[in-house]
Amino acid sequence: MYKISPSILSADFSNIKEDILKTVEGGADYIHLDVMDGLFVPNITFGAPVIKKLRKITNKPFDVHLMIEKPERFIEDFKDAGADIITVHQEASIHLHRTITQIKSLGLKAGVSLNPATPIETIKHLLNDIDMILIMTVNPGFGGQGLIKEMKEKVMELRAIIDDNNLDIDIQVDGGVKLDNIEELKSWGANIFVVGSGIFKAKDIELETKKYKQKLIQKDS
Numbered sequence: 722m723y724k725i726s727p728s729i730l731s732a733d734f735s736n737i738k739e740d741i742l743k744t745v746e747g748g749a750d751y752i753h754l755d756v757m758d759g760l761f762v763p764n765i766t767f768g769a770p771v772i773k774k775l776r777k778i779t780n781k782p783f784d785v786h787l788m789i790e791k792p793e794r795f796i797e798d799f800k801d802a803g804a805d806i807i808t809v810h811q812e813a814s815i816h817l818h819r820t821i822t823q824i825k826s827l828g829l830k831a832g833v834s835l836n837p838a839t840p841i842e843t844i845k846h847l848l849n850d851i852d853m854i855l856i857m858t859v860n861p862g863f864g865g866q867g868l869i870k871e872m873k874e875k876v877m878e879l880r881a882i883i884d885d886n887n888l889d890i891d892i893q894v895d896g897g898v899k900l901d902n903i904e905e906l907k908s909w910g911a912n913i914f915v916v917g918s919g920i921f922k923a924k925d926i927e928l929e930t931k932k933y934k935q936k937l938i939q940k941d942s
């Protein structure tokens with residue numbers, strides 16, 4: 722139920738294969754891939770061709786977070802590149818229901834992400850169609866930012882809606898997740914944790930991934 726999804730945004734790309742494999746050895750459940758277009762967010766990363774190359778490194782599910790305008794234009798490209806979960810932003814896709822349907826029709830899990838300022842209310846009529854909701858706990862675009870504490874109320878509100886309605890939706894949190902706050906984030910109701918700088922800036926990436934996993938197991942038992 723509880724999963725760690727290391728975000729390669731903060732990784733050393735000159736050593737990317739080894740570093741991804743270290744997270745896998747440490748118990749990573751997913752690999753989180755942040756795609757940024759320089760329009761939706763003020764940063765540019767990589768696209769489907771790079772993900773296709775990374776796909777050769779591991780069989781772990783690829784959790785692809787599209788921080789791009791009009792993501793519906795590229796869903797098939799990311800499926801072909803090896804994505805298992807595709808998350809789009811509510812703010813970036815005008816016909817969001819159609820985009821979710823498009824992702825699911827390709828046999829992939831569909832996620833929807835909400836920026837810190839976007840209320841849950843904006844997706845309340847789509848909840849039956851969504852597999853994962855990504856609550857941004859920082860403003861998207863950069864790794865290494867501090868978690869916005871006000872997101873506590875949002876995650877807790879979403880957890881209550883999911884549980885009260887017996888919905889099968891994962892809650893992912895992304896941004897500022899660290900060893901010293903992951904248990905608190907879990908207590909808010911999140912169950913998938915994206916960790917970028919906390920893992921990839923560590924001296925021992927494998928050991929650090931293990932520490933995050935351990936935090937989830939400890940609280941679980």
Ligand SMILES: O=C(CO)[C@H](O)[C@H](O)COP(=O)(O)O
Pocket residue numbers: 728730731753755786859860861862863864865866895896897898915916917918919
């Ligand atoms: O989506 C992201 C930024 O837009 C990153 O996944 C996120 O910021 C993770 O990095 P860190 O754990 O260092 O905050």
